[in-house]
Amino acid sequence: MDEIVFTGRELDVMAVLWEQGASTVAEVRARLDDSLAYTTVLTVLRTLEAKGHVTHESDGKAHRYAALVARDAAGRSALGRIVDKIFGGSRELLLTQLVDGRGIDDAELERLRQVLNQRRSAGGTAP
Amino acid sequence: MDEIVFTGRELDVMAVLWEQGASTVAEVRARLDDSLAYTTVLTVLRTLEAKGHVTHESDGKAHRYAALVARDAAGRSALGRIVDKIFGGSRELLLTQLVDGRGIDDAELERLRQVLNQRRSAGGTAP
DNA sequence: CAGCTCCTACTAGATGTTTCGTAGAAGGTG
DNA sequence: CACCTTCTACGAAACATCTAGTAGGAGCTG
Numbered sequence: 001m002d003e004i005v006f007t008g009r010e011l012d013v014m015a016v017l018w019e020q021g022a023s024t025v026a027e028v029r030a031r032l033d034d035s036l037a038y039t040t041v042l043t044v045l046r047t048l049e050a051k052g053h054v055t056h057e058s059d060g061k062a063h064r065y066a067a068l069v070a071r072d073a074a075g076r077s078a079l080g081r082i083v084d085k086i087f088g089g090s091r092e093l094l095l096t097q098l099v100d101g102r103g104i105d106d107a108e109l110e111r112l113r114q115v116l117n118q119r120r121s122a123g124g125t126a127p
Numbered sequence: 128m129d130e131i132v133f134t135g136r137e138l139d140v141m142a143v144l145w146e147q148g149a150s151t152v153a154e155v156r157a158r159l160d161d162s163l164a165y166t167t168v169l170t171v172l173r174t175l176e177a178k179g180h181v182t183h184e185s186d187g188k189a190h191r192y193a194a195l196v197a198r199d200a201a202g203r204s205a206l207g208r209i210v211d212k213i214f215g216g217s218r219e220l221l222l223t224q225l226v227d228g229r230g231i232d233d234a235e236l237e238r239l240r241q242v243l244n245q246r247r248s249a250g251g252t253a254p
Numbered sequence: 255c256a257g258c259t260c261c262t263a264c265t266a267g268a269t270g271t272t273t274c275g276t277a278g279a280a281g282g283t284g
Numbered sequence: 285c286a287c288c289t290t291c292t293a294c295g296a297a298a299c300a301t302c303t304a305g306t307a308g309g310a311g312c313t314g
Contacts, residue, residue, distance in 0.1 A: 007271060008132070015212040025291080037274050042292075044272080061280060061291055075213045075224045082209070083225075085142040086202045091225060091235065095242045097202045098210075098218060108218065113243050115222045116236060134301060152261080164304050169262075171302080188261055188310060 004069055004077040006053070013044050014067060014074070017054065022066035024059065131196055131204040133180070140171050141194060141201070144181065149193035151186065 006014055016031045017023060023031075029041040045065050048054045056063040079094075087093040099109065133141055143158045144150060150158075156168045172192050175181045183190040206221075214220040226236065 005135070009272065011208075011212045015215075018213070019215055036272090038291085039275075039293095040273050043274085046293095047271085063292075071213055071215075071220075072224060075209065075221065076228060078209050078213060079221070079225055080228070081138075082202065082205050085138045086145070086198055086205060088142075088146060088198075091231070092238050092242050093198075094202065094206070094225065095222070095239055096246075097199060098206055098221065099243065099246045101203060101207070104218070109243060109246060111219050112222055113240065115219050116226065116240050116243070119223075119226045119236060136302065163302090165261085166263095166305075167303050170304085173263095174301085190262075 002077075004053075004074050006074070009044055010048055010053075013041070013048065014053070014069070017065065017067040018071045022057075022064045024062045024064050026062070028065070129204075131180075131201050133201070136171055137175055137180075140168070140175065141180065141196070144192065144194040145198045149184075149191045151189045151191050153189070155192070 012032055012034075013028055016028045020027065020031060025038060025042045025045060028045065029036065029038060032041070045054060045056075049056060049065070053067070053069045054065050055068050056065045058064075083089060083091060083094055087097075099112065139159055139161075140155055143155045147154065147158060152165060152169045152172060155172065156163065156165060159168070172181060172183075176183060176192070180194070180196045181192050182195050183192045185191075210216060210218060210221055214224075226239065
């Protein structure tokens with residue numbers, strides 16, 4: 001239950017690793033929305049490695065970086081922080097904002113209901 | 128749809144203003160989990176004011192600070208960032224993590240379902 | 255009024271974040 | 285082999301964040 005916190009730029013880079021899997025500096029750089037210098041991306045990856053959030057192995061001449069922190073863990077940590085600090089502990093309030101945004105159609109609402117229903121059937125502490 | 132971003136400490140302070148309403152420095156300070164110097168809290172509030180996230184009015188000798196950014200707006204912004212960067216755009220994945228945490232009982236699940244159902248009756252583009 | 259308390263304003267150091275340049279190694283191509 | 289590209293390592297400047305100290309004003313209290 002440690003606190004996992006990423007800075008803005010670190011999160012951009014982690015997003016690439018989660019999406020694309022283990023990647024070289026050049027591959028990460030190509031996927032980023034902002035165009036940054038090669039060494040800038042390298043520095044961010046090295047910072048993340050120093051913090052223990054990613055690791056790397058050699059791949060030919062280059063290094064291939066992989067996330068050590070799973071999406072789920074990062075997401076749980078970020079969500080917990082938001083629920084507490086912004087929504088005053090209320091998951092309902094959070095969910096309201098989540099579905100209040102535009103660009104959510106009936107099909108997606110239905111899928112969200114499925115998530116809650118599956119949680120019921122799977123849930124609970126073991127007897 | 129501007130980007131609203133708070134640093135860790137700024138978020139702590141905003142949380143107090145959202146929870147307690149307009150507050151003086153001393154009132155904010157008393158509510159914070161960490162014990163910080165009076166001037167530290169003042170500095171954070173002034174930074175937030177410089178960024179346009181809070182404002183203040185005189186209240187006797189002291190200043191009373193109030194949030195200019197609504198919870199909802201901050202929440203939408205933060206959630207959008209998390210959905211995009213961590214959950215790859217999938218609200219379902221986010222919801223899964225939200226309800227996967229411990230400490231969520233059947234009553235709360237039911238309330239979350241209500242949120243989704245209310246959204247159906249109120250929502251959608253007009254036919 | 256002298257002193258105490260509470261307040262803002264200003265200042266400032268330590269640390270973290272972001273960005274990139276330069277140096278030099280490694281490997282393929284003429 | 286000399287050259288070009290690609291890569292890592294190191295350094296560093298600019299800026300943001302976090303924390304708090306000092307100075308001085310305003311008001312209450314004896």
